[in-house]
Amino acid sequence: MKLENINKEYDREVLRVDSLELNKGLIYGIIGPSGAGKSTLLRIINLLTSPSQGAYYFHGQPILKSSRELINLQRKMGLVFQKTLLFSDSVWNNVAYGLKARGCCREEINDRVGLLLDQVGLSDLAKRRADTLSGGEAQRVAIARSVAYDPELLLLDEPTANLDPYNIELIEEMIATLNREKDITVVIVTHNVFQARRIADKVIFIDKGEIVEMGSAEKIFTDPEYEKTRLYVEGKVIS
């Protein structure tokens, strides 16, 4: 996945990315203050929002704007929104949704959903209605729902905001497991720099709609290139 010279304008420019390339199998952490453009970047990567300008490549192929192609490509990604919405249906049916959308047959859906729920420790909740889940459970179901169809790329927008430490740990473990066992590339937006440090291989720091710095987690947290990055990861106010 690669973006080149992307920018996005609403009433003003909110994001500009000269170049961003994501490599398979890694976990990327996107950090930056609120309003920096993190969610916008995720939505552009997911093709949910089209950029005002710029080029988008997937496996080196430029993406045109035909809707058929967009949907096929979108189907290789999973996105968990900042405001998660589970369908008012059972946990099982929520997780099965993406497979049904792809026209999978019944047995395949049953096998895969069953296996996945086992893997991520949600089997007990399978029959529960999604609206009766706790915040942490709902978030885990939302992640499971977005990986049920084996996407190559999983995009998570602040998946642990407003959760307790126990659930945060569960979700971080779940992300690590999915990345390891299914070789899914993960992009996780978080405004918690410690979380990025714990789970990300590479960290992208965004401020005011621009990528300030991108590098290995190690580098960003111990020896960043820019003063701004250093201040931010140290929890200081940046202007």
Add this chain to the structure above:
Amino acid sequence: MLDLLDGLIEAFSLIIALDPDLIQIVFLSLRVSLTAIIVSTLLAVPLGTLLGLKPEKKTRLFNKIIFTFMGMPPVVGGLIIYLLLSRMGPFGVLGLLYSPSAMIIAQVFLATPIITGLTMVGIRAKGSAVEETARSLGAGSYLAAWTVVREARFAILGAVITGFGRVIAEVGAVMLVGGNIAGRTRVMTTAIVLETRKGNFELAIGLGVILLLLSFIINSVLYNIQKGGKSN
């Protein structure tokens, strides 16, 4: 006072004895209104969904029109349909005036804006979020739209039942376009008007009781739907 009591007793005996006149009127009412609601639902739910998914700014004019039609006095709606269907009107050749079809058309005209408006409001609450979630999970346009409707099912069901409640209890429009012809276009509400005028209170009261009962059922269902919708 005695008259009223007699009327009530007489009314219940008509209901219990399944009086053929009364049954016929009740069935025609249900047939007309249910048909009208089915047609309206088929028109209004897709339209309301479409509007509900658009940003409010873009549908402002449409909203105003729909809300105006939602609040239109039924008799005015009836008048409009009457003029369209009357011999000199554009659809006069069809010869539909004073038939159950005319009453169905009038009720569709009244119920469609109500169901459209209420569906739109119900979808607007979280429709775009549902649509985006569905799309991010790989749904095509049809599945995404269906998911949006499904997620708003309580609101939509409520809209449909509200529409039904309005048309079944409505008198002005069906009176105008149906003509209240015995055995042909006489429904509960128009029968009540006529029988009361003639002093036949027992049939009028009997029908009134049945209408009240229907209203009770409708509102109980609505109440339960709203409760169901809230706990979600």
